[in-house]
Amino acid sequence: MSKTIVALDFSSKEEVVQFLSQFNEPIYVKIGMELTYACGLDIVKTVKDMGHNIFLDLKLHDIPNTVKGGMKNLAKLGVDITNVHAAGGIAMMKAAKEGLKEGAQGGKTPLCIAVTQLTSTSKEAMNNELGIDGEVIDCVVKYALNAKEAGLDGVVCSVHEAAAIKKACGPDFLTVTPGIRLASDSVDDQKRVATPAYAKEQGCDYIVVGRSITKSKNPKETYDLIENMMK
Numbered sequence: 001m002s003k004t005i006v007a008l009d010f011s012s013k014e015e016v017v018q019f020l021s022q023f024n025e026p027i028y029v030k031i032g033m034e035l036t037y038a039c040g041l042d043i044v045k046t047v048k049d050m051g052h053n054i055f056l057d058l059k060l061h062d063i064p065n066t067v068k069g070g071m072k073n074l075a076k077l078g079v080d081i082t083n084v085h086a087a088g089g090i091a092m093m094k095a096a097k098e099g100l101k102e103g104a105q106g107g108k109t110p111l112c113i114a115v116t117q118l119t120s121t122s123k124e125a126m127n128n129e130l131g132i133d134g135e136v137i138d139c140v141v142k143y144a145l146n147a148k149e150a151g152l153d154g155v156v157c158s159v160h161e162a163a164a165i166k167k168a169c170g171p172d173f174l175t176v177t178p179g180i181r182l183a184s185d186s187v188d189d190q191k192r193v194a195t196p197a198y199a200k201e202q203g204c205d206y207i208v209v210g211r212s213i214t215k216s217k218n219p220k221e222t223y224d225l226i227e228n229m230m231k
């Protein structure tokens, strides 16, 4: 199973099909807002029919009843992982899990993970804009403990918090880490970034990589390079 989840941040089905044609074997991909809002949820079936594993990254955040209903319908798509915002609270996360169980197809319930603090959030922004005092790592670990209490399977966090989360929540609690850059890449809008090699060192279960792969001159070669760093 690959450790690299490629973020398919494209705005058309054609771009996705062209991008995935470079891969001869199934990989792990992430379908997020950009692609879903451009193509609708039909794109999930298209990518699934090509044999790829899917993390559907729609980051649900609403009242528990609404999230439960939303997740029930997302589970019917047969995706592997989906997610919510941990900031929605424990009752909302429990409802997400219930919805996924109700909608599960063929006995397969998608894993549910919670976004802690976005990797584009710095300590300064968290303190001054979001009004959360203290260090990012403390907030992220608290959100991870909430997600565990709600029965979720893991969290989205930065590489810098992964080891502390494993210590607090146990080795089987998944850490899925975006904000990945090769040393030569520009950081763009990300704030809490790390290399694939450091992600491996910190024990991250999966890394999420978008632009470093999709915008590189040879995406397949860059994917292979990154995937090998995670082995």
Ligand SMILES: O=c1ccn([C@@H]2O[C@H](COP(=O)(O)O)[C@@H](O)[C@H]2O)c(=O)[nH]1
Binding pocket: 007, 009, 032, 115, 117, 118, 119, 120, 156, 157, 178, 179, 180, 188, 190, 208, 209, 210, 211, 212
């Ligand atoms: O905290 C988060 C949660 C989700 N993401 C998503 O991951 C990719 C990262 O893309 P890059 O191009 O590698 O920066 C993107 O789809 C985000 O929506 C995140 O970055 N941070």
